Amino acid sequence: MEKRKKVSKENLRTGWCDCGLKALESQSEHTRTKKHQKNSETRFRLYTDTTEGDCQIFLNQLETLEKCSFNSSLPLVMIVHGWSVDGILEGWIWKMAAALKAHHKPLNVIVADWLTLARQHYPIAVQNTRHVGQEIAEFLEWLEESIQFSRSNAHLIGYSLGAHVSGFAGSFISGTKKIGRITGLDPAGPLFEGMSPTDRLSPDDADFVDAIHTFTKQHMGLSVGIKQPVAHFDFYPNGGTFQPGCHILHVYNHIAQFGITGITQAVKCSHERSVHLFIDSLLHKNKQITAYWCNDINTFNKGLCLSCRKNRCNTLGYNIREERLPKSRQLFLKTRAHMPFKVYHYQFRIHIINEIQGKPIDPTFTMSLIGTKEDAKNLHIPLVEGITGNKTYSFLITLDADIGDIIMIKFKWEGTPVWENIWDTVQTIIPWTKGTHRPGLIVKALRVKAGETQQKMTFCSQSIDNVHLHPSQEKTFVRCEDRYQREN
Incomplete structure (x- = not known):
């Protein structure tokens, strides 16, 4: 004015x-x-x-x-x-x-x-x-x-x-x-x-x-x-x-x-x-x-x-x-619906490879975060697009409580027996040539940034031999070092 x-x-x-x-x-x-x-x-x-x-x-x-x-x-x-x-x-x-x-x-x-x-x-x-x-x-x-x-x-x-x-x-x-x-x-x-x-x-x-x-x-x-x-x-x-x-x-x-x-x-x-x-x-x-x-x-x-x-x-x-x-x-x-309104903001970047070629699949994922103060369980992952090829997906997660430093992530593909039968049928129709393993989704890494602390973290699969994820399966990811740590 x-x-x-x-x-x-x-x-x-x-x-x-x-x-x-x-x-x-x-x-x-x-x-x-x-x-x-x-x-x-x-x-x-x-x-x-x-x-x-x-x-x-x-x-x-x-x-x-x-x-x-x-x-x-x-x-x-x-x-x-x-x-x-x-x-x-x-x-x-x-x-x-x-x-x-x-x-x-x-x-x-x-x-x-x-x-x-x-x-x-x-x-x-x-x-x-x-x-x-x-x-x-x-x-x-x-x-x-x-x-x-x-x-x-x-x-x-x-x-x-x-x-x-x-x-x-x-x-x-x-x-x-x-x-x-x-x-x-x-x-x-x-x-x-x-x-x-x-x-x-x-x-x-x-x-x-x-x-x-x-x-x-x-x-x-x-x-x-x-x-x-x-x-x-x-x-x-x-x-x-x-x-x-x-x-x-x-x-x-x-x-x-x-x-x-x-x-x-x-x-x-x-x-x-x-x-x-x-x-x-x-x-x-x-x-x-x-x-x-x-x-x-x-x-x-x-x-x-x-x-x-x-x-x-x-x-x-x-x-x-x-x-x-x-x-x-x-x-x-973001805020909660009532006082105190504060939430804790996290960016997650997930690198996923879809081994099944064809139409994008639209799975439901959840994850649980294990923190030094407390845990956050069964968090819905808000992916707004289907999983295709070899791509990194970014999304925001908010938590009502301060869970401290994240030390472990459990990542799950929420599937049902029906989902699994469809998945097996698709794999039967579409043969694979990459060795003898069962094709699925490969989750290579989870990268996390905490807004409130500005801390950056990277999580790698706990199992090096079995990196494939299928319906109803859960994978555990633990802290590992990569460029995020070097930047910090």
Whole structure:
């Protein structure tokens, strides 16, 4: 966003309805008169861990800063909520505030309550985001002028529409210095997707901007969360479309748990997952989630993007490594369906030779990993193509637990008696000439890269004499040395 954003009427005509257009057209007049108003429509509620819960700070009333015990020597984190249906501050806000206060670094935590402007028809609430952004900018300017609180110590965390509110605050604030950091939690998509950087959250709005995209699956051309990159680092958990445990098939579970409001719970599950991923980064300091720079989720699912060289990976959430980049960097990761969300990423590369010439075969493989801490058994191998000729296959495996160093792999071709009869029939019809052994699949080597530790390992067949794999058979592979070890 640039200083003093202007609304593009041409872009706005592509919005949802005329009411949004009229409301947005009136924004410039609203902005011009704001400076002369005494009362802010945004309530700034300083969170306290006392029974009262929060204490309201009033713009231009210094005594309220003292009354609420605002500490100008500490950083400020401001939570900015999104669109509201019921006019009530959602429970996650207080969970996040409590997690921030419990962090090892002392903080001022303020909730920017703009419910009166957020509980409107969506296009009107969109129009109000600029107004609220300006009020937040004025609040930060007042803190700077009255108690010498530096805006560079301010971190705005905005959810949904609140992400764009935070962006407008960063663009409206006067002077050349920027707000320290803005985090967008699944920034809203409708009326923002495809808009210019001046009309949404963008990397220009703070010294550092990060965003977590969790619900970008489109329906009728619209998605709840914005899909395009809007930050220095844009995180796309599980591809960013929707999240584990939030599938529409789970709507009945939500209805059973929450009653009729369960429909709303099911719809917002993926959208709000961005919030809980961020809270998770505060609550589980020993389970920080790593994400990896990649072009798209399909490439990531092949395990081809688990590099941390040249800052290609970063930590999701509060403890991110802040680094300004000339271009937005998209990072991908997998998560579990519940907190703690961290999983451990592994790339597997398997060299397979199919001795039976003809059509590709499509076997089911599983493997068990024997680790120094614990084991992971019967993992399904997600090969997306048939086995042909002499080829290396790459795929991603994630584990919920840290199994330590992998010391052994058991690789199994999941077959049935029927499968084995078909296999024998094929071999009877198609004779072989390579000695007297029974043709099958030859698995030459398993190469593994652990994303979280960046360790590379190679595993060779424990049996040198019998390297063939047939249906229902399992082979054991043990650590061996090759170029992966030499590179390390």
